[in-house]
Amino acid sequence: MPRTARLDIPGLTYHVIARGVNRCDLFLDDNDRRKFLSRFSDLLTETQTQCFAWTLMSNHFHLLLRPQQTGLAHLMRRLLTAYAIYFNRRYDRSGHLFQNRYRSIVCDEDTYLHELVRYIHLNPLRAGAVKELNELDEYPWCGHAVVMGKKALPGQAVNEVLELFANNGAQGRIRYRSFIADGLDLDAQEKITRRGAAREGEPFPDPHIFGDEGFAERLQALQQRERRSKKGMPVDEIVKRVCGEYKIEAGELVRNTRTAKIAEVRAVICYLAVRIVGYSGVVVGRYVNLERAGVSRAAARGELVVKNCPQLLKLVDE
Numbered sequence: 001m002p003r004t005a006r007l008d009i010p011g012l013t014y015h016v017i018a019r020g021v022n023r024c025d026l027f028l029d030d031n032d033r034r035k036f037l038s039r040f041s042d043l044l045t046e047t048q049t050q051c052f053a054w055t056l057m058s059n060h061f062h063l064l065l066r067p068q069q070t071g072l073a074h075l076m077r078r079l080l081t082a083y084a085i086y087f088n089r090r091y092d093r094s095g096h097l098f099q100n101r102y103r104s105i106v107c108d109e110d111t112y113l114h115e116l117v118r119y120i121h122l123n124p125l126r127a128g129a130v131k132e133l134n135e136l137d138e139y140p141w142c143g144h145a146v147v148m149g150k151k152a153l154p155g156q157a158v159n160e161v162l163e164l165f166a167n168n169g170a171q172g173r174i175r176y177r178s179f180i181a182d183g184l185d186l187d188a189q190e191k192i193t194r195r196g197a198a199r200e201g202e203p204f205p206d207p208h209i210f211g212d213e214g215f216a217e218r219l220q221a222l223q224q225r226e227r228r229s230k231k232g233m234p235v236d237e238i239v240k241r242v243c244g245e246y247k248i249e250a251g252e253l254v255r256n257t258r259t260a261k262i263a264e265v266r267a268v269i270c271y272l273a274v275r276i277v278g279y280s281g282v283v284v285g286r287y288v289n290l291e292r293a294g295v296s297r298a299a300a301r302g303e304l305v306v307k308n309c310p311q312l313l314k315l316v317d318e
Helices: 030-047 072-090 109-121 123-127 143-147 158-162 169-182 186-193 213-229 235-246 250-254 260-277 281-288 292-308 310-316
Strands: 013-019 049-056 060-067 103-107
Touching (some): 013 109, 030 049, 049 158, 060 072, 060 109, 143 158, 143 169, 235 281, 260 281, 260 292, 281 292
């Protein structure tokens, strides 16, 4: 079946992974980790996003999130931008901190929620950051210690995780830890690490999905309903606002002009209209004199421009 476009719909659960550019470390000391977690915790509460699991490694991190009011991109954009600004200022550096865009995978909760919580929370032990499970129980840079009641992170959905194992919190914690301990056998995590499907031998139909083909089809239907019901800013209004920001006339976009400035304006329009608001490349191409493939390439360039100038995102705020 065809690949599903990247989904960002409140109510879905996402496994999110972000890495340092060129594999550079994201956290050089505990102050960095505390700064990241403070901002992360604030955003969980502010955006009413549930976090089932998380762990901070040296050059990447894992999050298991269910946004409920706003899209995942809203939270991640604010989290990554704020941390990159802090990190660059503290270490007197410039440029990108994160490698490309974060990776997000929509998860079939019925099949994979338990396994993903365990997979994410065992990362420090597998990587050697801690030596045994008793040490992981107290480890401050992983959500496991929060579920165990040893640490705190406001906004983490501890009760929701414990309820996966028992109705009673104390019994749920006992069963949860036993489940984590069972995962120390690498074979118990094979279906997560090998990117397998719910049944042996079935590949995932899409790299953005943890689930079988039936789950992918349900997501496609959900995405189509979401697009039909969403009334985003008209493309001509996006064009008008971006052109105004760059102080050019919209008519210049439909001419065969190849200057660097016009190319950047086209790229920003393509990124905002396609990636943020959700229009098709065919529709947007009519406004910027590009074919669908050209719109896709321009949107990729526009993402880099907007990453460096995040204030451009405000142009599509209603």
